[in-house]
């Protein structure tokens with residue numbers, strides 16, 4: 001009798017597990033198609049660009065700024081912990097091979113500073129390894145500095161940020177403003193909130209990389225100003241007195257916060273700064289190998305919907321704004337006007353320039 005019961009229970013458990021496996025596989029595979037977003041491509045530096053400040057998107061919110069003299073890296077995340085590492089909170093390490101590849105492939109030989117938006121693993125886990133391989137300073141929160149210290153970065157190569165202070169790197173001027181992290185955790189909490197209060201040597205579970213405070217990063221240059229908002233949390237104060245040309249807008253989890261939130265987010269970062277170009281970032285699956293760009297699974301955040309919202313918000317508030325999806329690893333001439341593709345013609349009195 002009990003044998004039959006055990007068998008029946010085993011069959012039931014097996015069936016539940018099988019259905020669960022099928023459902024989770026389906027959930028994991030259901031992803032927005034990036035090709036369905038029909039925005040114009042960004043201007044890639046080279047023959048068609050007339051300007052020299054470039055921003056190269058290296059996945060998630062890691063961005064390399066370069067004006068030909070000085071390079072700045074917003075965030076430092078080249079290692080890619082697996083989905084299992086994150087879910088089961090297994091210790092993860094810096095991926096030396098990928099870090100060496102990225103620094104070489106994107107020619108980071110003039111890197112002045114690494115500036116993480118906050119110290120979660122997907123923004124800051126490689127800052128120490130990057131600083132050790134370059135001459136870059138690490139500029140950030142106390143928690144970010146603890147990640148660098150854990151990797152043995154010397155004290156004269158780390159700088160604790162002062163909010164609102166202008167830091168000069170070549171012709172770039174960088175200012176960090178206090179921001180909030182998007183409250184996309186359980187019951188509107190911030191995932192892995194808190195501080196890192198001692199040097200953090202790798203390997204560590206991703207949960208050890210606490211948020212440590214979030215920033216809106218303003219990168220000014222004689223050619224233009226870019227705001228990088230790494231997390232879809234609001235800047236703490238209005239950015240009304242910051243004029244910007246470009247906004248790089250973290251969208252991870254934005255759709256779960258609702259359209260009204262997205263509208264306030266847009267207004268506080270785009271409308272208030274008068275930016276002309278908006279690039280969503282942090283829409284890609286951060287567990288894919290470095291260089292592989294796939295939208296995150298829809299159940300974790302629907303970038304296709306976010307993109308539609310951005311079109312609506314642009315049409316409602318800032319009609320002249322251009323929306324771009326950044327292309328991985330390509331130097332985007334962020335302040336360039338595309339050279340018009342006009343065939344050579346003799347001078348005409350009806351030239352539109354006159």
Ligand SMILES: [Zn+2]
Nearest residue numbers: 118120181231
């Ligand atoms: Zn974060």
